[in-house]
Structures are given as C-alpha cells and as structure tokens.
Amino acid sequence: KWGAAQARGLFLVFEGLDRSGKSTQSKKLEAHLQKVGYGKVKWMCFPNRKTAIGTAIDLYLRRQLELPDEAVHRLFSANRWEMAKSIVEDLKAGTTIICDRYAFSGVAYSAAKGLDFTWCQSPDRGLPCPDGIFFLYIDEKVGASRANFGDERYENAEMQAEVRNQFKDPRLRAQVNWHDVDGARDKEAIHAEILRAFEAIRQEDQENRHPVQRL
Ligand code: FDM
Numbered sequence: 727k728w729g730a731a732q733a734r735g736l737f738l739v740f741e742g743l744d745r746s747g748k749s750t751q752s753k754k755l756e757a758h759l760q761k762v763g764y765g766k767v768k769w770m771c772f773p774n775r776k777t778a779i780g781t782a783i784d785l786y787l788r789r790q791l792e793l794p795d796e797a798v799h800r801l802f803s804a805n806r807w808e809m810a811k812s813i814v815e816d817l818k819a820g821t822t823i824i825c826d827r828y829a830f831s832g833v834a835y836s837a838a839k840g841l842d843f844t845w846c847q848s849p850d851r852g853l854p855c856p857d858g859i860f861f862l863y864i865d866e867k868v869g870a871s872r873a874n875f876g877d878e879r880y881e882n883a884e885m886q887a888e889v890r891n892q893f894k895d896p897r898l899r900a901q902v903n904w905h906d907v908d909g910a911r912d913k914e915a916i917h918a919e920i921l922r923a924f925e926a927i928r929q930e931d932q933e934n935r936h937p938v939q940r941l
C-alpha cells in the first residue's frame with residue numbers, strides 16, 4: 727500500500743496546550759506507522775532538552791533560571807535551528823518525522839506573554855515547514871485536570887487560556903496544512919481521526935510532490 731513510491735519523508739507536527747495528549751498521540755501515530763511497515767519513522771520533540779541550548783531552556787522551564795521573555799523566545803527558536811539540517815536530511819532520505827511541538831508553540835506561548843506576534847514569528851522564518859499539523863484542542867480546564875499539571879512554568883490556567891487564544895490566530899495557520907482535532911475525546915477516537923488526516927496528507931503528497939518547504 728505504501729512505501730516504494732514515497733520520494734521523501736513527511737514532516738508531521740503535533741501542537742496543543744500542555745496535557746492535551748500530544749505525546750500520547752504522536753507516539754501512537756509513530757507506533758502505527760512502524761506496525762504497518764510504512765518506512766523509516768523518527769519521533770522527536772521540542773524543546774529538545776538534551777542540547778546545550780535545551781539545557782538552558784529546561785532550567786528556565788523548571789524555574790531554576792530566569793531569562794527575559796525575548797531571550798528565551800530566541801533560545802526556543804535556536805533549539806529548532808540546531809536540528810534544522812538533520813530534519814531536512816532525514817526527510818530527503820525518506821524518513822518520516824513525527825514531532826511533538828514546533829514553531830507554532832514557540833509563537834503561541836511567547837505571544838501569550840505579550841510579545842509582538844510578528845516579532846515572535848521572525849526567528850523561525852526559514853525553518854523546514856511541516857507537511858501537516860495536528861492541533862489537539864482542549865479546554866484549558868481539561869489540561870489542568872490531567873496528571874502532573876502544574877509542575878512547570880506556563881502550566882497554570884490563565885497562561886493556558888491565553889495560549890489557547892493565540893493558537894486561534896490565522897497567521898499561525900496560514901502557511902501550513904492545519905488539522906484541528908478535538909482532544910477531549912477518548913484516545914482511540916482521537917487516534918482514528920489523526921490516521922484519517924494523515925492519509926489525506928499522504929495522498930496529497932503523492933499527487934503533488936514538492937520539496938521540503940520553508941516557514
Ligand atoms: N514552549 C515550547 C515554548 O514556550 N516555546 C517553544 O518554542 C516550545 C517548543 O515549553 F509550556 C513551551 C511549551 C511548554 C514548555 O514543552 C515545555 P513540553 O512539550 O510541555 O515539554
């Protein structure tokens with residue numbers, strides 16, 4: 727069914743509020759693609775806390791380091807730029823990449839703190855552009871009721887409500903193939919909807935092959 731004809735890997739991104747199910751659903755999609763023998767699949771997440779820049783971001787999120795909002799915004803973007811070359815190389819080599827958060831979180835969270843929206847978009851310009859976004863939308867109260875909520879910076883109801891507003895901005899959705907997915911349902915129903923959206927993205931890619939685009 728798949729495989730042979732695929733010229734390059736697809737770049738698929740999961741976005742949403744904290745505890746919206748991004749990690750669960752992105753790993754379920756990865757497991758599904760492995761199971762059906764789709765080809766090489768790589769899962770990754772941003773922030774990537776393992777790099778030098780990611781270490782600073784991790785300290786900031788765990789409230790062990792204070793930084794100006796503008797500085798941390800640039801660090802989040804730089805953390806993506808650290809990976810940009812390897813993302814493009816993997817895609818060209820036929821590896822599909824499933825990514826938990828990307829530049830859309832970068833803009834939504836920083837704009838939620840009051841930074842200018844367009845200013846927030848600018849450092850990510852030129853990064854590899856995803857072929858599809860799955861945006862898991864939940865009410866901020868749903869996230870707050872889920873396990874482990876509240877440990878890190880940004881994990882409070884007011885911030886989540888503002889991030890939720892920012893994610894509605896058409897400037898985020900304009901340049902990408904954006905799928906809104908209701909994240910308040912049971913895991914299997916959400917997974918099934920994501921598989922249908924994935925199939926549409928895959929079909930569109932087969933009909934209209936294009937190289938990796940840039941943000
Ligand atoms: N976050 C994540 C940002 O503020 N900017 C970014 O560019 C990215 C990728 O970091 F609150 C925020 C979103 C979240 C926090 O992410 C850590 P995880 O996925 O909850 O670990």
Ligand code: MG
Nearest residue numbers: 744745878881
């Ligand atoms: Mg979190």
